[in-house]
């Protein structure tokens with residue numbers, strides 16, 4: 001048995017005992033469990049890049065706001081489903097100052113994580129027109145969104161945007177919209193897993209086509225402000241977080257608080273529905289809801305039966321964080337910039353040792369350093385590479401589960417890696433390169 005940085009025999013035994021067919025095709029949670037067991041058995045710490053969870057403490061302003069609200073007794077009271085007024089007002093001001101868009105507080109809703117926002121939207125959007133039954137995903141993307149479609153029994157189509165950047169995106173998108181079956185389109189920007197960011201031209205293409213074909217755009221801003229090539233941190237001062245909202249009125253934005261505020265545990269996100277869409281009536285909704293008005297049906301017909309609103313105290317936490325961001329006393333980008341700094345070092349360690357970055361540019365610009373990056377090793381597909389990397393104490397996930405067509409690609413998440421581990425990462429990558 002060959003010698004590897006992590007005891008070869010133990011790794012092989014643990015893989016066998018896990019019952020997994022292959023590490024390379026396993027889900028994020030399966031890989032996490034396997035690596036937990038190998039770490040326990042060997043006493044060795046892995047360079048863990050599989051899970052996209054915040055690696056920073058929660059925003060203090062949020063925690064304090066939440067504790068204060070709990071002490072006042074909000075835990076005993078049902079929150080209004082549409083959200084507490086100070087939060088709705090805060091979201092409306094936040095999107096004005098950080099995105100330069102006008103959305104009435106009425107159309108700004110808290111959700112139980114961005115995850116609930118997408119679930120509720122998928123439910124409703126597939127019921128807007130009886131003859132339109134399909135969501136389009138601009139991939140690569142977040143696998144749970146497809147899982148949400150499966151449990152809802154909803155149809156979706158997807159394509160990997162890798163070969164359709166820039167003007168090529170127009171024809172590709174139009175080919176789907178022309179079928180008349182697409183009710184909505186979803187992408188994340190910056191993108192999980194590839195960290196590509198759409199250019200203004202691309203957002204304009206998406207917006208124009210959405211208006212032309214009356215398709216709703218769901219823009220997932222889980223990594224708000226985290227394209228660190230630009231400084232989106234100053235309220236009311238350009239540049240602003242780019243958004244399709246500048247190019248169409250048919251949009252829903254999902255702004256998660258999990259990453260930008262490191263508030264994943266409290267499960268609170270923002271759903272921002274354009275004023276236009278919120279007030280639009282869709283007659284086919286009457287089959288399921290008491291009102292044909294989109295916003296009304298979302299609040300009282302969808303969010304109500306799902307969870308009857310969002311945690312009362314978490315709403316106060318988010319309201320406090322937004323207030324501080326709006327008045328400039330809290331810099332939303334500074335607190336997460338550490339991810340970009342780590343990505344820069346880690347990407348160099350990979351490329352210095354024979355690896356390549358898979359999604360490497362935004363058309364003519366090198367990709368930003370951020371929460372994720374993608375890599376491959378010449379001559380190996382993702383499954384073989386992941387299977388092998390486990391023996392070198394490195395864990396990550398394959399891009400294949402994200403709708404990517406890059407069968408050689410792997411997603412690395414920078415959040416949990418500490419700078420003290422860079423030495424280990426470098427030594428392991430060197431050894432891998434020498435052995436292959």
Ligand SMILES: Cc1ncc(COP(=O)(O)O)c(C=O)c1O
Pocket residue numbers: 052112113114115116142188192220222255256257258264268269
């Ligand atoms: C692209 C994307 N969308 C949504 C989410 C979920 O966000 P939340 O924690 O607010 O439910 C994530 C979390 O990793 C994500 O990466």
